[in-house]
Amino acid sequence: MAPPRAVSALLIPCPFCCLSFRKQPNLARHVQTSHRNESRCAAAAAASVAMSQSFVRGSLAAMASAPGPALLAVDAGAARAAATDNRDLNLDVEMDVSISGVAPAVDGGDAPPNERDMDVAAATVVVATGHSARDGAGSAPPPHGTPDDVGVLVGDWLYASDEEKDTDAAADDNNATGAAAVDLLADLPRHVFLSSTAARIRAYYLVFSDTSQSTPVVPRRWASPPSRFCSPALRGALRFALTAGGCGLTQRDHVAYAQSLRAVEQEATRGTGVVGPMSAAFPSAHGFLTATRHEQNCVLATRR
Amino acid sequence: MQVTIEIGDRSFMYYYRDVMQVALDALAGAETVSFGDVPSTPAGVLAARDAGDNFRDEHERRGILDADLYVDESHEVQRMHGDDAPVLGVQLHADEALVSWSGSHYMFLVRANVVNVLDNGRQWQTVGYLQHISKAVEQSARAKLDVSDTRNELLQRCLSVSLRAFTRASEEGVTAHVAGHGSVQLVPRMVVLVVDQVEERSILALMGNRCRFFCSPCMEDKDLSGGLLGVRAVDRDFVTTLEGQLAAAVLRADDPRPSRRRDLGRAHSALPIVPALGAIHGLATRPYDLYCIVSFDLLHVWELGILRLLAQRLPAVLLSLCGETGEARLGSVQDTLDALNLRGFELGRNYNVTPSAPGYVLM
Numbered sequence: 001m002a003p004p005r006a007v008s009a010l011l012i013p014c015p016f017c018c019l020s021f022r023k024q025p026n027l028a029r030h031v032q033t034s035h036r037n038e039s040r041c042a043a044a045a046a047a048s049v050a051m052s053q054s055f056v057r058g059s060l061a062a063m064a065s066a067p068g069p070a071l072l073a074v075d076a077g078a079a080r081a082a083a084t085d086n087r088d089l090n091l092d093v094e095m096d097v098s099i100s101g102v103a104p105a106v107d108g109g110d111a112p113p114n115e116r117d118m119d120v121a122a123a124t125v126v127v128a129t130g131h132s133a134r135d136g137a138g139s140a141p142p143p144h145g146t147p148d149d150v151g152v153l154v155g156d157w158l159y160a161s162d163e164e165k166d167t168d169a170a171a172d173d174n175n176a177t178g179a180a181a182v183d184l185l186a187d188l189p190r191h192v193f194l195s196s197t198a199a200r201i202r203a204y205y206l207v208f209s210d211t212s213q214s215t216p217v218v219p220r221r222w223a224s225p226p227s228r229f230c231s232p233a234l235r236g237a238l239r240f241a242l243t244a245g246g247c248g249l250t251q252r253d254h255v256a257y258a259q260s261l262r263a264v265e266q267e268a269t270r271g272t273g274v275v276g277p278m279s280a281a282f283p284s285a286h287g288f289l290t291a292t293r294h295e296q297n298c299v300l301a302t303r304r
Numbered sequence: 305m306q307v308t309i310e311i312g313d314r315s316f317m318y319y320y321r322d323v324m325q326v327a328l329d330a331l332a333g334a335e336t337v338s339f340g341d342v343p344s345t346p347a348g349v350l351a352a353r354d355a356g357d358n359f360r361d362e363h364e365r366r367g368i369l370d371a372d373l374y375v376d377e378s379h380e381v382q383r384m385h386g387d388d389a390p391v392l393g394v395q396l397h398a399d400e401a402l403v404s405w406s407g408s409h410y411m412f413l414v415r416a417n418v419v420n421v422l423d424n425g426r427q428w429q430t431v432g433y434l435q436h437i438s439k440a441v442e443q444s445a446r447a448k449l450d451v452s453d454t455r456n457e458l459l460q461r462c463l464s465v466s467l468r469a470f471t472r473a474s475e476e477g478v479t480a481h482v483a484g485h486g487s488v489q490l491v492p493r494m495v496v497l498v499v500d501q502v503e504e505r506s507i508l509a510l511m512g513n514r515c516r517f518f519c520s521p522c523m524e525d526k527d528l529s530g531g532l533l534g535v536r537a538v539d540r541d542f543v544t545t546l547e548g549q550l551a552a553a554v555l556r557a558d559d560p561r562p563s564r565r566r567d568l569g570r571a572h573s574a575l576p577i578v579p580a581l582g583a584i585h586g587l588a589t590r591p592y593d594l595y596c597i598v599s600f601d602l603l604h605v606w607e608l609g610i611l612r613l614l615a616q617r618l619p620a621v622l623l624s625l626c627g628e629t630g631e632a633r634l635g636s637v638q639d640t641l642d643a644l645n646l647r648g649f650e651l652g653r654n655y656n657v658t659p660s661a662p663g664y665v666l667m
Contacts, residue, residue: 197542201578202472205460205583217319
């Protein structure tokens with residue numbers, strides 16, 4: 001096991017004067033009292049930048065022999081370990097991560113104090129998804145299609161073009177963030193520029209995956225039964241029942257309406273032995289109400 | 305379709321139809337479809353390019369198909385997708401409505417209208433039923449903020465669900481069957497948003513009260529509003545606003561404290577919510593119409609009395625414009641005033657709150 005690491009003493013300079021502070025709340029309090037007219041986001045950004053430049057002290061040999069986080073894919077684990085443990089040693093990896101970038105949210109705000117020793121890759125995910133990654137960098141990436149995975153898209157590590165995206169992905173297979181991004185980009189059209197605001201907003205809402213959880217209001221089986229309103233007279237009765245008064249008849253009025261129609265038919269066909277279309281289609285007044293509901297379900301099942 | 309949207313520890317049911325599907329169904333089943341004066345021949349395209357965006361002086365606008373928004377979108381779509389790609393224009397209307405005669409149940413409805421379908425004077429179709437979120441029971445600032453955030457987030461997430469296919473198609477285009485035109489490559493665009501100011505600010509994720517910039521399209525200071533200096537207000541920078549909202553929304557998920565959103569409100573009068581409309585091409589991309597598509601819901605504006613006050617000045621304005629002849633473009637001044645009065649009478653008959661769907665929304 002690697003020995004416990006200690007974060008070096010860090011001074012956070014105030015962006016508006018020459019003072020420096022050891023803790024972020026002190027800086028925030030100072031800006032609030034001494035620089036009332038200045039942007040607190042700028043101070044928070046300065047603190048965030050200062051914290052991101054803090055380094056980790058420890059034995060190099062121990063760090064080199066420290067195992068990568070569990071539950072990660074081999075390439076992803078290697079890349080993430082490189083981004084964390086060897087961050088102060090491997091400049092190339094650091095450059096890759098910094099290209100992936102920290103979203104403006106960090107620049108505009110300030111990271112919580114308990115995230116100060118969080119590795120950069122995890123911090124990127126925190127900023128990108130907006131969800132806390134306090135479960136650590138060692139947790140496995142969620143399966144594709146879950147709300148968490150698409151959240152990586154929201155970060156500011158955006159490719160300027162498809163060519164750049166493909167080049168980066170091909171050149172650096174060990175970059176876990178890039179590999180995940182390539183997978184996620186498969187959902188988007190090929191010529192989407194992820195740097196555009198529209199694409200980022202779209203990616204932001206893809207995180208929630210609400211659409212994939214949608215279900216039909218009415219089961220599909222309702223679309224198959226044939227309609228019982230198969231004549232123009234019955235269609236007219238259905239139209240009246242569903243549109244009278246703007247929002248249709250109540251259930252009680254449905255029954256009363258059907259009873260009236262059946263009574264009219266019986267009066268008209270009295271003594272002839274002929275059964276009218278209304279009485280033939282709906283043996284009872286409640287049958288008309290039930291058929292109306294079925295017709296509504298049929299339409300809802302057909303229309304998506 | 306129905307989906308359960310979870311926000312925090314609360315769940316809300318959203319019933320919806322996909323706006324893109326609604327538009328394609330309307331186009332497939334329509335009797336009369338028009339895409340405006342989009343030229344179909346190369347010579348017509350060249351002539352249209354030479355003419356530019358400006359209409360002739362004698363051009364009389366007939367509807368939304370020759371409005372500036374639609375024409376600009378058409379030019380931009382033709383530039384990107386080819387000369388034979390017409391614009392599928394969709395209007396969106398959002399408002400709260402009663403759903404019970406007792407007046408105790410409200411629901412937020414989202415309606416859509418395809419401007420290219422000319423049947424029956426265009427028909428609005430309801431594409432979404434949002435659950436109403438009641439006021440906070442606890443009278444504290446935190447509880448009110450929670451309810452406000454939940455309302456705004458629910459609205460945007462519901463819109464994003466309804467507009468998901470539409471958003472994607474607005475970028476790529478979609479080939480579909482159009483009645484009378486056969487198979488056509490369509491590029492959908494949102495051309496009008498018919499809302500009241502409350503819904504306008506909510507849909508655009510801007511602050512509705514206690515803010516500095518009450519105007520959505522421009523940055524007119526409330527202290528200068530209505531004054532001469534207010535005319536010099538610059539247009540709202542949509543990229544900066546949307547970027548700020550996007551960053552603040554990400555930050556809000558971890559830390560919903562009001563202090564974290566104060567700067568965004570101070571600088572842009574915006575909420576830490578991402579407007580779902582910003583993902584649609586043509587709104588947050590060229591020709592950047594996100595803050596220009598908002599249109600009045602005249603059924604409500606008339607009720608407020610604003611237009612009524614304006615209408616009282618109309619006779620003098622018309623008489624001074626028409627001069628001694630008294631001839632307006634569509635007839636005499638008196639005929640025009642009669643038409644206005646008739647329209648006002650028709651609107652006045654729709655004042656009463658009713659749970660039935662409105663027959664029309666006048667544009």
